[in-house]
Amino acid sequence: MNPLIVKLERRDRLSEEEKAALDTIVSPLKRVRSGTDLVREGERPRESILVIEGFAGRYNTLHDGGRQISAIHVAGDFVDLHSFLLHVMDHGVIALGPCSIATVSHDALRSVTREFPHLTRLLWLSTLIDAAIHRRWLVAMGRQPSAAQLAHLLCELHVRLGVVGLTDQDTFELPLSQSEIGDVLGLSLVHVNRIVQELKRTGLISWVGRKIAIRNVGKLRELAEFNPMYLHLETESR
Amino acid sequence: MNPLIVKLERRDRLSEEEKAALDTIVSPLKRVRSGTDLVREGERPRESILVIEGFAGRYNTLHDGGRQISAIHVAGDFVDLHSFLLHVMDHGVIALGPCSIATVSHDALRSVTREFPHLTRLLWLSTLIDAAIHRRWLVAMGRQPSAAQLAHLLCELHVRLGVVGLTDQDTFELPLSQSEIGDVLGLSLVHVNRIVQELKRTGLISWVGRKIAIRNVGKLRELAEFNPMYLHLETESR
DNA sequence: CGAGGTCTTGAAGACGATCAACAAACGTGG
DNA sequence: CCACGTTTGTTGATCGTCTTCAAGACCTCG
Numbered sequence: 001m002n003p004l005i006v007k008l009e010r011r012d013r014l015s016e017e018e019k020a021a022l023d024t025i026v027s028p029l030k031r032v033r034s035g036t037d038l039v040r041e042g043e044r045p046r047e048s049i050l051v052i053e054g055f056a057g058r059y060n061t062l063h064d065g066g067r068q069i070s071a072i073h074v075a076g077d078f079v080d081l082h083s084f085l086l087h088v089m090d091h092g093v094i095a096l097g098p099c100s101i102a103t104v105s106h107d108a109l110r111s112v113t114r115e116f117p118h119l120t121r122l123l124w125l126s127t128l129i130d131a132a133i134h135r136r137w138l139v140a141m142g143r144q145p146s147a148a149q150l151a152h153l154l155c156e157l158h159v160r161l162g163v164v165g166l167t168d169q170d171t172f173e174l175p176l177s178q179s180e181i182g183d184v185l186g187l188s189l190v191h192v193n194r195i196v197q198e199l200k201r202t203g204l205i206s207w208v209g210r211k212i213a214i215r216n217v218g219k220l221r222e223l224a225e226f227n228p229m230y231l232h233l234e235t236e237s238r
Numbered sequence: 239m240n241p242l243i244v245k246l247e248r249r250d251r252l253s254e255e256e257k258a259a260l261d262t263i264v265s266p267l268k269r270v271r272s273g274t275d276l277v278r279e280g281e282r283p284r285e286s287i288l289v290i291e292g293f294a295g296r297y298n299t300l301h302d303g304g305r306q307i308s309a310i311h312v313a314g315d316f317v318d319l320h321s322f323l324l325h326v327m328d329h330g331v332i333a334l335g336p337c338s339i340a341t342v343s344h345d346a347l348r349s350v351t352r353e354f355p356h357l358t359r360l361l362w363l364s365t366l367i368d369a370a371i372h373r374r375w376l377v378a379m380g381r382q383p384s385a386a387q388l389a390h391l392l393c394e395l396h397v398r399l400g401v402v403g404l405t406d407q408d409t410f411e412l413p414l415s416q417s418e419i420g421d422v423l424g425l426s427l428v429h430v431n432r433i434v435q436e437l438k439r440t441g442l443i444s445w446v447g448r449k450i451a452i453r454n455v456g457k458l459r460e461l462a463e464f465n466p467m468y469l470h471l472e473t474e475s476r
Numbered sequence: 477c478g479a480g481g482t483c484t485t486g487a488a489g490a491c492g493a494t495c496a497a498c499a500a501a502c503g504t505g506g
Numbered sequence: 507c508c509a510c511g512t513t514t515g516t517t518g519a520t521c522g523t524c525t526t527c528a529a530g531a532c533c534t535c536g
Contacts, residue, residue, distance in 0.1 A: 071373070085359055088470065090468035121323055134369055189483090190485090191524055383491085
């Protein structure tokens with residue numbers, strides 16, 4: 001089951017023709033190992049990459065070697081749909097753990113914009129949701145304490161993974177190391193470690209290996225000031 | 239001269255029909271005073287707002303009263319084009335200084351997506367550039383020292399204002415108070431004040447009233463690690 | 477079984493926040 | 507045009523969060 005379709009149908013009804021169109025333009029699956037660079041900064045891809053399984057991250061590197069991850073993508077997400085119109089990648093994309101991916105050529109996307117206005121709007125929508133997530137991360141980084149910021153990330157992933165059926169109650173898998181979490185939150189790995197311990201100690205979460213369980217959804221969301229509104233999960237005509 | 243058209247033509251050629259279409263769907267100008275809420279969080283606008291003159295900011299408020307500004311918009315920018323597809327505003331928009339604005343109804347935008355695929359792609363593009371800016375801000379907030387972060391903001395505004403003809407050499411007007419700059423950068427106003435002084439003292443900028451002059455573009459960009467690539471200024475077929 | 481990655485802990489220090497007070501600039505109305 | 511109140515900018519002092527450095531434990535996988 002194509003998780004892109006699951007994700008889009010959560011936001012609006014798709015016609016059979018639209019689903020068929022999506023299925024025909026998506027390439028066969030490809031497996032990549034953890035750490036693979038899916039796209040590099042400065043490249044001009046001729047196709048966009050869709051995550052079918054696993055996690056991927058967009059990142060930038062600074063002169064001192066520091067890295068900032070600006071997005072985490074899960075099953076059903078395009079990691080670089082924007083390269084269709086932006087052309088030059090202004091960041092890299094890396095597989096955070098082993099992934100299955102598929103691709104869609106930019107030529108095919110251009111055809112979609114000519115022949116399927118409604119489907120075009122839904123693809124546009126998915127990039128708008130990416131941007132909404134960026135903004136929420138900015139709020140968390142700028143004005144929330146680090147524990148709330150981490151709590152927020154977990155709340156967000158919990159919901160986003162739930163949409164594509166990758167949660168089991170309040171449990172989900174997250175293959176990121178604490179160092180990678182640091183690169184997401186803009187924190188040092190030492191500090192991430194201490195915050196994780198704090199969230200565990202206060203009974204909000206448990207986190208063993210790559211398995212995370214949210215033990216107290218209400219309290220975690222309260223700490224994070226999490227309101228899923230920004231994920232725009234309503235099913236409406238768009 | 240419609241600054242939206244100036245901005246889009248910087249990225250791709252517009253046909254006469256497309257320019258005419260844009261001109262017909264844009265409402266007459268409206269002046270608003272500084273501090274006006276252009277859109278409120280939670281609203282469902284039936285039209286999107288275009289800045290013609292002045293500055294506007296998107297923002298979110300936290301329980302403790304803290305505010306984070308996640309985007310600054312200048313002439314030619316839509317402040318909430320995304321509400322066309324997202325429907326519910328996940329943030330507010332405020333006039334940062336007096337503004338002239340115009341609006342475009344969502345019905346008109348939907349017609350554009352049916353009748354003008356290329357123009358649709360350019361409107362989509364403009365939201366993708368917003369997202370690229372969000373990501374660059376995330377990198378700055380997460381992994382750059384506050385002086386570099388402020389330097390980067392000034393470099394970015396310098397370029398973006400230049401695109402719509404609002405710079406005079408390396409000089410431009412910025413009507414934001416230091417407190418508002420703090421809400422952009424995620425810093426306290428006291429600290430912003432000290433960083434501004436540092437940039438002035440080291441001869442990188444001058445800043446008197448709302449007039450900013452970049453005194454040493456090279457050094458300021460070096461400090462900021464500014465690379466305008468993420469603004470996607472190339473004129474190409476999209 | 478070894479090696480590299482990951483997690484954990486402690487100690488010291490830096491960066492930026494907060495608190496507090498005052499100066500300067502601005503706008504508004506008398 | 508001046509008086510006044512409000513917003514904005516400036517400075518000092520103290521405090522806390524998060525970083526850096528360092529070292530050891532644990533684990534996982536080839």
